[in-house]
Amino acid sequence: MTRFCSKCGKKAGKDEYICDECGEKIIDLSNDKSDNKEEKKDFAYDALKILTVIALIIMILVSAAAVLGRYYNVSKNRELKVFEQTAGVRILKDIDYNEIDIHGEKLKILSKKEEYMSKLKETDKYVQKNIKDNISSIEGDKLVKYTGDAYNRYDTLLNEIYSSIVSNMGEEEASKLRDDERKWIVYKENKSTESMESDEYSDSENKWVYFDYLAVYTRQRCYELIERYMY
Missing domain, CATH: 1.20.5 (Single alpha-helices involved in coiled-coils or other helix-helix interfaces)
Structure with a gap:
């Protein structure tokens, strides 16, 4: 074991702890x-x-x-x-672009007025074609079938138009329209009956004439309600 002064480097004895020359502490190299x-x-x-x-x-x-x-x-x-x-759901596209695609043609979505006017015109075309195509082969009672069908189609459409209008009205306005509709129904029935009973028509013609007039008045009422209340 070697012991020496950390400052001057002088070797120190076993029992020396302070260098006698410089006064620095003696250190143990092994330690x-x-x-x-x-x-x-x-x-x-x-x-x-x-x-x-x-x-x-x-x-x-x-x-x-x-x-x-x-x-x-x-x-x-x-x-x-x-x-x-x-992107594959077509109805979402139609709603977003406000268009529908029918056989490659782009059509704007219709307003309520346009929608029902279009339905009414389609009914007109159907009734006109149906009766014209069969008028030469039908007489008397058989004509009741076609005029009755025409009336039923206009009446069904009128109910649809009426319901759509009332559903978008306030209670007071809807109540007035209901009263007006009841009065119109009475008027329609009376006028059709009067026309049927007039002298110019025979007994065999009365039935189809009655339905014919019902169809005429009902069709006119459809146009009237659409023009007055729909936009």
Whole structure:
């Protein structure tokens, strides 16, 4: 074991602790080396702990990034699938663009007035064609079938128009329209009966004439309600 002065380097005896020349503390070389080894061990251990912690943090970050990446991909795939499905639903397109596609033609969605006016004109075409196509082959009682069918079609459409109008009215306005409708029904029945009973028609003609007039008055009422109350 070597002992010496840490300042002047003079060797010291076993029992010397202070240098007699410079007054500096005597150190033990073997103890110093041992201390250095312990310090190195401590440093290495601390460094290992720090590296281990850093490695764990990196692993956690990598795992989190992987999870977030999977979640992002799943989310984007779900959004893409929803978008593709939505794009394939034709009714959504029709609502968004306010158009309908019929046999390649783009048509604007109709207002209520246009919608029912279109239905009424279609009924007109049907009734006109139906009676004209069969008028030469039908007489008397057989004509009742066609005039009766015409009346029923106009009456069904009138009820639809009336219901649509009333559903969009306030109670007071709707009440007035109901009264007006009741009066019109009485008027329609009376006028049709009067026309049927006039001298110019024979008994065999009375039935189809009655339905014919009912159809005429009902058709006129359809146009009247559409023009007056629909927009």
